[in-house]
Amino acid sequence: MNNCSIIFIGLDTHKIFTQLAVLKDERGAKPESFGKINTNKAAFIKLARQLQSKYPKATLHFIYEAGPCSYWIYRLLTSLGHCCYIVAPSLIPKKSGDRVKTDKRDAAKLALLFKAETLTTIYVPEPEDEAIRDLSRARETAMKDLKDAKFQLKGVFLRNNIKCAVKDNWSNKHLRWLTELVLPHPSQQIVLQEMIQTITERMKRVTRLVNELEHQVKQWRYYPVVKAVQAMRGVKAVQAMRGVRMLVAVGTIAELGDLRRFDHPRKLMAYLGLVPSESSSGDTRRLGKITKCGNGRARRLLIEGAQTYKHKANISTELQKRQEGLSKVIVDIAWQAQLRLCRRYQRLMQKGKHRNVVVTAIAREIIAYIWAISREVVITPIDPRTRISRLPA
Incomplete structure (x- = not known):
C-alpha cells in the first residue's frame, strides 16, 4: 500500500499554522488531507519523520508557495535530505469558474498541479546572498524614506510661499539656511524643526547603510x-x-x-x-x-x-x-x-x-x-x- 516511489506533500503555509495535503505518485490518485501543523522548526522536523516512517521507500517532495514565510522551510527540509520546491503564486493555473478557496483545497491543488508538472519553481538564494539582498533593500527603503521627508518639507514651503535662497539643495549650506529660517507661527516652527531633524536623521541612516553595504559586499562571494x-x-x-x-x-x-x-x-x-x-x-x-x-x-x-x-x-x-x-x-x-x-x-x-x-x-x-x-x-x-x-x- 505504501510502496510508492514519490510522495507529493502540498503545504499551504501561514504565520501560525500550515495545512498539509499528501498525494501518491499513482495513476488516478487523489490528494488526501493530512491535517495542520504549527509553522515552526520542531513541527516540520516531526512531520518529515512521520511521513518518512509511513512511506519508508518513497521520496518526499514538499511544495509550497513563495510568500512571507520566505525560504527557511525550504532550507530546513533540504537539510534533512528531502526534496522541497517553492512555486510562484502568480503562475499557478486557476479555473475561471473556481469560486471556492480554502486552505485544504490550496494544499491539495499544489500537490496535484506539481505532480502534473504545471507549476513553475523559483530560484532560492543562499542565506549569505539573501543577507546582502536584505541590506541592499534596506538602503533603498532608507532612500525612499529620505525622499518622502524632503517632499514633505518642500510642501510646507510651497504652502507658505517660502523661496529657497540656496541653490544647492540639501548641502551643509542649505541645512544651515533651514535652521535659520523663522516661520510666522510657533506651531509651524515646531513642524519645521521636526522635519529638519527627521531629514538629518534619515540622511545619516542612508550613509550608515551605504558604508555597511560597501564593507559587507567585499566579503561576498559574488x-x-x-x-x-x-x-x-x-x-x-x-x-x-x-x-x-x-x-x-x-x-x-x-x-x-x-x-x-x-x-x-x-x-x-x-x-x-x-x-x-x-x-x-x-x-x-x-x-x-x-x-x-x-x-x-x-x-x-x-x-x-x-x-x-x-x-x-x-x-x-x-x-x-x-x-x-x-x-x-x-x-x-x-x-x-x-x-x-x-x-x-x-x-x-x-x-x-x-x-x-x-x-x-x-x-x-x-x-x-x-x-x-x-x-x-x-x-x-x-x-x-x-x-x-x-x-x-
Whole structure:
C-alpha cells in the first residue's frame, strides 16, 4: 500500500499554522488531507519523520508557495535530505469558474498541479546572498524614506510661499539656511524643526547603510561579479560600467543571484520581464508592451542604469582605474557594450522612438552584457559542510 516511489506533500503555509495535503505518485490518485501543523522548526522536523516512517521507500517532495514565510522551510527540509520546491503564486493555473478557496483545497491543488508538472519553481538564494539582498533593500527603503521627508518639507514651503535662497539643495549650506529660517507661527516652527531633524536623521541612516553595504559586499562571494560589472563606464564617480554604479550592480546581482543558471541571455531578459508581450495568430504578429514579470526591483535598477547611455562612449580616468586588475576579456566586453548601446540609443531616438521605449531596449541589452561578464568570473562555491543555517525555532 505504501510502496510508492514519490510522495507529493502540498503545504499551504501561514504565520501560525500550515495545512498539509499528501498525494501518491499513482495513476488516478487523489490528494488526501493530512491535517495542520504549527509553522515552526520542531513541527516540520516531526512531520518529515512521520511521513518518512509511513512511506519508508518513497521520496518526499514538499511544495509550497513563495510568500512571507520566505525560504527557511525550504532550507530546513533540504537539510534533512528531502526534496522541497517553492512555486510562484502568480503562475499557478486557476479555473475561471473556481469560486471556492480554502486552505485544504490550496494544499491539495499544489500537490496535484506539481505532480502534473504545471507549476513553475523559483530560484532560492543562499542565506549569505539573501543577507546582502536584505541590506541592499534596506538602503533603498532608507532612500525612499529620505525622499518622502524632503517632499514633505518642500510642501510646507510651497504652502507658505517660502523661496529657497540656496541653490544647492540639501548641502551643509542649505541645512544651515533651514535652521535659520523663522516661520510666522510657533506651531509651524515646531513642524519645521521636526522635519529638519527627521531629514538629518534619515540622511545619516542612508550613509550608515551605504558604508555597511560597501564593507559587507567585499566579503561576498559574488563580489568579483560586482567588480567586473562595474567595468562598464558610468557618468558619476561611483559608477564604472556605464549606467551601473556599485549600488546598482550590488542590487542587481543580489536580486538575481547566480546568472550562470541561464544558458542564454534571452531567458534572462524574459525572466526580468523586459521582453515585449505578444499576441499572434496565423500570419498576424502583434507585439505589445513589456511583460513586466519577474523581479521588479532588478528591472527598475537596469532602467535607471540605461538612462546614461545617451552620452558618448569614452573611457574616463576613474573608469580606467576600476578596470585595472580585470581580465582583458571583461574589459573588451565592457567597451563593446558602450560602443553598441550608445550607438543604439542615438539611432532609436533618431527614428522617433519614445524615450521610455529606447531606455527599456537599452536595459534589455545591458542585462545581456552583464550575463556575459558573469560567465567570465570565477565564483567560489559554498561548501555545504561549512554552511551555517540560522533557522527559527
